[in-house]
Amino acid sequence: MKIALAQLNYHIGNFESNTKKIIDHIQLAKDSGADLVVFAELAVCGYPPRDYLEFDEFISLCENAAQEIAKHCTEIACIVGLPVKNEILEGKDLFNAAYFIENGKVKSVTKKALLPTYDVFDEYRYFEPATSFKCIDFKGKRIALTICEDLWNINDNPLYVSNPMDELIEEQPDVMINIAASPFSYTHDDERIKVLADNAKKYNLPVFYVNQVGAQTEIIFDGGSLVFDADGVMKAEMKYFEEDLQVFDLTEVEHVRNKYPQPERLTDIEQIHDALILGIRDYFQKSGFTKAVLGLSGGIDSAVVCALACRALGAENVMSVLMPSKFSSDHSVQDALDLVNNIGCMHEIIPIKEVAESFDHILVPAFKGLPFNLAEENIQARIRGIINMAMSNKFGYILLNTSNKSECAVGYGTLYGDMCGAIAVIGDVYKTQVFELAKYINKEREIIPVNTIVKPPSAELRPDQKDSDSLPEYDVLDKILYQHIEKKQGSKAIIEQGFDETLVRKILKMVNIAEFKRYQTPPILRVSPKAFGMGRRMPIVGKHLI
Amino acid sequence: MKIALAQLNYHIGNFESNTKKIIDHIQLAKDSGADLVVFAELAVCGYPPRDYLEFDEFISLCENAAQEIAKHCTEIACIVGLPVKNEILEGKDLFNAAYFIENGKVKSVTKKALLPTYDVFDEYRYFEPATSFKCIDFKGKRIALTICEDLWNINDNPLYVSNPMDELIEEQPDVMINIAASPFSYTHDDERIKVLADNAKKYNLPVFYVNQVGAQTEIIFDGGSLVFDADGVMKAEMKYFEEDLQVFDLTEVEHVRNKYPQPERLTDIEQIHDALILGIRDYFQKSGFTKAVLGLSGGIDSAVVCALACRALGAENVMSVLMPSKFSSDHSVQDALDLVNNIGCMHEIIPIKEVAESFDHILVPAFKGLPFNLAEENIQARIRGIINMAMSNKFGYILLNTSNKSECAVGYGTLYGDMCGAIAVIGDVYKTQVFELAKYINKEREIIPVNTIVKPPSAELRPDQKDSDSLPEYDVLDKILYQHIEKKQGSKAIIEQGFDETLVRKILKMVNIAEFKRYQTPPILRVSPKAFGMGRRMPIVGKHLI
Structure with missing residues (x-):
């Protein structure tokens, strides 16, 4: 049996485009000799559809799209994810499900049991968990089909009390197929590989895993679909950050090791770089825009965002606005102009002194x-916000926000000023990582001027201001923030690690107080396991004593 | 047995203040001769604590507070809500629980089974549902204690498959006690009364129900704790929007009808009015501020917000800023000044023409x-945003947002302009309801100038502009929005109700496109069953075909 994995970039709620894409890839898989083509979790509507799921008409559109897809499933079978109604009228309205389609008809429905409801996930908000499980028989093989998280209750993951594979294995399947919408973070690929390999070994079965690719506002799917043999040896790793379709012979996966070519693994910074470019590109493409605008200060944050935007959209589609004030140093304007020259984007110089x-x-x-x-410092930042938005309104450019994760954490930014924008490109990248990104961007030739990288960071909102006047050095700050945000450590635990008590308490208080600002931050492209936004939900008037 | 219900205003994460308040009310209940005093769901830490719950140190602080409270529970027993650790290491880390405390010791732990995970609720994000249930024996009576939603699987509510009371009733309890954190909406009080009365009748038991009161950023708790006899007849309705402590004799509740005084029920608009005042007051009090600033345009939205703020904070604590442009009509400034005179708040006139x-x-x-x-229209709105924020930064005033729900829905507002603010006071109040609120505010004397109420709404950002140039009349708009937002109807269903097809499609498209703006809106005081914010989670780049 030949199995095709179709790793595609869907657009939430865009049934016309998703359906066409799925049908095209059914044909492509058929042409490649596949018996079965597998699409991702909720492929029909895109992931995460959020509260669209609460509209009956949306669920009907999903069903209609699946019926249209079924018509094209002749001489090949297909697995495709979609939400389906819970007809028993007890529990939540919907199941997160997959259709197995054969001979133009839906042959069976598989429902998801383990519903991630943490970080950016809200699945139990919509879906009832499945409680019974059944394999699918196809062409003499028995398939144990599961949906994403269903394979994650392994290695004693304490989150769930049940494990669908422990029931499916009773039916003695020949192969596991898992369809997923598994968001990217720079730590996630290793976890995913381990979880799938462990499943293969535990159940002694080959595993075919297909993920989505592409960004849905802040959530980025990295693709990287995988195939393992029954010994847990990786047989194939599909492309990262790109659509891909590959066909595998089940017999070969069962018996022959390391036949398929595997792409080279990327470093964390390379992954973040590629993810942010995909994030920018998809935000524009899926919202129907082509051109971006951003303020260029001469500092490293806006320089890195400008470079990423030029790679994502083309330099000819990026307008950079230099807005010097009476507190701007000469070198700031020169550093910004050097970047513009290196990169070839559009620019305007609009001094703000008069306003x-x-x-x-x-x-x-x-x-x-x-x-x-x-008050006066913020007025300057907000004048720049108005000018950026005026350029956006006048020319239809989309404003990119250039705040980094460190300043977003401690509230070192002006709401309605430098915190404006449609999408925050590096809002999940700590300042120390921004420097690494800059160096990576400069790997082949100097794009970001060296002076931008080496000079001490400054907001330049008053004479001789430096970030270090208000904040500790970024290497210390970022370590403390990482313990608090990613590792969910309170002050007590962080101090026990050897950090200065006064500093830790001061920083954690700043993080807490800045919650009201972050509530109004643009969506932030998520690249870490814990980004600000939907994945971190904090009270605003809450008193944080941790 | 005498039972005291303590309906209190907690502050999320403020253990010092919550613990003191609980201990004070244990003493008060003791002084009133009560045998048992009952506090609300998650009283120890306030509701909703959101991701604070993911910090071990936060859970320890909850436990420490409960132990401190226990020390004061002598000669009286107490029931108090808090999160507790799930010690079995399977499933989620925590339970949403209640301690029954007697003789200074925690005697038993009751866990919540039905975890609301819809609208503003995220309980399954944190908590494992309880699966076993046990009554509490105290002073010769058997108590069936449940937590909030645990009583809501009645009348064939399809959300849940289990019902804790069906198990507890097997132990033949004498009384039901339910501790809650049940957020206000203007429709919720009737539902709540019906659910509790139905429980009393179904299980033939008296019901004691205690709710929280007070606002936690956008979520408002209205109090209104209730007592029913075993026939489902309401025996007491405690204060709305205020703290309250009342003591009830269980014997009398069992046998004597209508003994306790009940407050008069409020109309929807009266409820909204009182809820918004509580919402403003608690936002300021819990974040440690006293003074507000807002832009006063002469229109009805800012006039209503100004009047509510003056009632919540005192007119002497409210700064109104009049910012006429070259497009402002003479009557706008005069209408705003009339309001200032009627109400006695501070004001500044800062013309924006020069900027x-x-x-x-x-x-x-x-x-x-x-x-x-x-572009130029928005610049004016954003200049006003900067001035409001400058007043905020210079004097420590908190900026109140004055956008209404209708304009928030269709995106008829300027991001970083009139959409600025720390809290959106009437963002969950449709324009047609804003008019009703204005009339209610004027009930005793003219506060909001009649001209502000009767003139056609206008943003005054270009010559002779009227809202009706861009939008349908508000009575039509609001009806369509209500069907889409509160009733979750798609275009097909709304058109079938008889609304114009082109208009419906245009409006629903506007609602969809405005999602990127709403993502950056301040938190909105929630008064309806479906407010923008945490309770309505929509994709931003999603394509909405509904």
């Missing part, structure tokens, strides 16, 4: 002679 | 002679 002065002037009566402080 | 002109000037080269359009 800042007119704000100062009209605020004189209300401000009653009080001294320059944060 | 708008300097933006026009510095943008000349970049705008390349293109005609006035949305």
Whole structure:
């Protein structure tokens, strides 16, 4: 039996495009001699459809699309994921399911049992877990089909009390197939490979795993679909961050080792780089835009975002706006211009001094002679926000946000100022990682000016300001933030690791207080196991004593 | 046996204040002769603690607080809600639980079975559902203790497959006690009364129900704790939107009808009015601020928010900023000043013409002679946003957002302009309801100028602009939005109700496209069964074909 894995980039709710793509790949798989083609979890509607699932009309559109797909399933069978109604009227309205389609008809429905409801996942919000399981017989082989998380209760994962494979194995299947929508983080590929290999070994069966690829706003799917033999040896690793279709002979997977070519594994920074480019590209493509705008300060954050945007959209589609104030250093403008020259994007220089002065002037009566402080600093950042948005409104450019994860964590940014934007490109990348990204971008030739990389970071909102006036050095800050955010450690545990008590308490308090700002942050492309946004839900007026 | 219900306003994560409040009310209940005092669901830490629950140190702080509370439970027993660890290492880490405390010791732990995971609720994100149930024996009576949602699988609610009371009733209890954190919406009180009465009747037992009161950012708890006799007749309805402690004699509840005084029921608009005032007050109190700022346009939205803020915080704590542009009509400024005079709040007049002109000037080269359009309209709204935030930063005022639910739905507002603010006061109130609120505010004397109420709504961002240039009349718009948002109807179903097809499709498309703006909206005080925010989670780049 020949099995094709179709690793595709879906668009949530775009039934026309998803259905066409699936039908095209059924044909492609058929032409390649496959007996069965496998599409991802919720392929019909894209993942995660969120509260679209609460609309009956949306569920009907999913069903209609699946029926249309079924018509094209002749001389080949197909597995495709979609939400289906729970007809028993007890429990949640829906199941997260997969159709097995053969001879133009839906032959069986497989339902998901383990529903991830943590981090960015909300599956139990919509779906009832399956409680009974059945293999699928096809061409003399018995298939144990599961959906994504269903294979993850292995290695004593304490999250779940049941394990579908322990029931399916009773029917003595010949092969495991798992369809997934497994979001990228730079740590996730290794976990995934281990979980699938462990399943293969535990049940002594080959495993075919197909993932989605592409970004849905902040959530990025990296592809990397996998095949393992029954000994848990990896037989194939499909492309990362790209669509791919590959056909495998089940007999060969069962017996022959290491036949298929495998791409080279990427480093963490390479993965983040590729993921962010896909994230930018899909945000634009799926929302129907082509051109971006961003403010270019001469600093490293906006430089890295500009370089990534140019790679994602083409330099000719990126407008960079230089907005010097009276506090901007000469080298800032020069560093920004050097980047523009290196990279070839569009640019405008719009000095903000005149507008800042007119704000100062009209605020004189209300401000009653009080001294320059944060209010005036923020006015400058917000003037830049207005100019960026004006360029966006006038020309249809989409504004890219350039805040990094470190400043987003401690609230070192101006709401409605530098925190504006449709999508935050490096909001899940710590400042120390931004430096690594810059070096990686410069690997072949200098794109980001060296001076941008080596000079001390500054917001330049008052004379001689440096980030280090308000924050500890980034290498210390990022380590503490990582323990608190990714590792969910409170102050006590972090101090026990040897960090300074006063500093730890100060930083954790800053993280807590900045929650009101983060609530209004643009969606942040998620590349770590714990990004700000839907995956981290904190009270705003809560008092954080941790 | 005398049972005290303590309906209190907790602050998420503020263990010091919550613990003190609980201990004070144990003493108060003791002084009133109660044998048992009952506090709400997750009273120890406040509800909803969200991802604070993922921090071990937070769970330890909950346990420590409960032990401190236990020390004060002598000569009286107490029931108090808190998260507890799941010690069996299978399933989620925690239970949503209640301690029964007697003689200074935790005597038993009751765990919640039905975990709401819809709308604003995320309980299955954190908690494992209970699967076994046991009554509590106390002073010769047997208590069936349940937690909030545990009583809601009645009347064939299809959400859940189990029903804890069906198991507890086997032990022949004498009384039901339910501790809750049941958020307010203007439809919720009637549902709650029906569910509790139906439980009393079904199990032929008296019911004591205690709710939280107070706002936690956007979620408002209205109190209204209840007592029913075994026939399902309401015996007491505690205060709405205020703390309250009442003591009930179980014998009297069993036998005597209608003894306790009940407050008069409020209309929907009265409830919304009181809820918003509580929402504003608690946002400020719990985040440690006292003074508010808002832009006053002369229109009805900002007038209503100003009036509510003055009632919540005192007029002397509210700064209103009038920011006329060259497109502002004379009557707008006069209407705003009339309101200020009627209400006695602070005000500043800061004309924006000069700043708008300097933006026009510095943008000349970049705008390349293109005609006035949305870009320039938005610049004006954003200048006002900057001024409001400058007043906030200079004086420590908190900015109130004045957008209503209708404009929030269709995206008729400027991101980073009039969409700025720390909390959106009327973001869950449709425009037609805003008019009703204005009339209710004016019930005793004219506070909101009549001209503000009767003139046609306008954003005044270009000459002679009216809302009705871009939108249908609000009474039609709001009906369509209500069907789509609250009733989750797609275009097909709404058109079948008799609404114009083109209009319905246009409006639903606007709602979909505005998702990227709503993602960056401040938290919205929730007063309806379906508010924008955590309770409605939509894809941003999703293509909405419904």
